Amino acid sequence: MLCNELSGLHYLWDMPWCICGYFNTTRFPSGREGNSPLSSAMENFSRLIFDLDLPLVGGEYTWSNRRGGSRLDRFLVSSSWESHYPRVSQKRMPTVCSDHFPILLDCGGIIEAKCYFKFENMWLQVEGFVDKVRSWWHSCYFEGTPSFVLASKLRALKADLKMWNKDVFGNVEQQKKSLGKSFKP
Template identity: 35%
Template sequence: MWHKDAFTYESHEMGKRFIAVVGQHTKSNCRCVVVNVYSACLLREKIDLWGNLSAIKGASLDPIWCFCGDFNAIRKRGERKGTSVRDNHTSEMGSFNNFIESNMLIELPIVGKKYTWFSSNGKAMSRLDRVLVSEEWLQEWPMGKQYVQRREVFYHCAIVVKSLVKDWGPKPFRTIDAWFMEKGFLTMVKDWWTSYPVQGNAFVVFKEKLKCLKRDLKVWNRDSFGNMESSKKKILEELEALDC
């Protein structure tokens, strides 16, 4: 992003523990938002960070996003080794996964090391650093992967994102399990589907209706699940009860 022949800077927004940069990727002529994250250790501060990131993404009209850096959180128990997973780690995993799902982010496949952070003696290790992108980012760079580099003098491993351009056809239609638990969800989808005024052969109709449904579901998901304040309050109450 520092090379003017590769990226044209437009604007940026700085918050507590993140920098969001908006600009144009020169080769693809694609406008995107790249957010560099450096999360805190305390869960309360992590929840605040994820809420702020959700608010920024929800208020933006830009569809192509990349969140990368040290999230200081794991998504599942297998991402931490050499140290026990306590109750607050369980809350952390739930809150972090909720942030990812509510913003419809996708983690790029990882190549190389399984863990990205190591203690000084090498006995404890965790997957704290990662790259999360929007589906629109994957549509632009469908073969993107995150390559974990060798650890040198720092506790963290650097991550390099690369994409090999290959056309494997349309991306799969993605859903979130929580959608189907919402009362009236399937009826709403059926009503939307029948309301789309698309004409043509069966393949064209199906393809265009799926595109319309995808758009409406993204808006509905943001309106229904995008506000993390209630989740934040609930988790903080659980933490206080655990005396964390």
């Protein structure tokens, strides 16, 4: 049942996606400690996730009962997800009290952004600010899924706010630095 649903997701949904879970099967006999033959379940699972599975960094297995181990937990990502995050990898983290090792999806960080966006409370003191934001929000139009439209509108609003902030307040970071220098003994 899960294999059918994953197969449908993989072949029918043309958007970036990522699934994480405990799949209770391994791809190959080498994914399990000890000698076990390749089962039909392993073969089907391996065929299904061939393009979706990521290498595991930091260890071979994600589950261990101290007598043996298996790689049961994993992230599966679509090829369009990998194209958005070309340095994506999954990392096995240390376990504290469970027989499962937590795994972390590392997307390689955000490359383009130099600093994160901050909403400044001083903007709310400017008369007409809320109306200005409302007009910016309604002036941009995007097509796609609701999450894509929301993300695109927020990105456009961020650009408008940054430009407006610079026009109204100037370079606030530079002003803060110069004020800090003038108060030093």
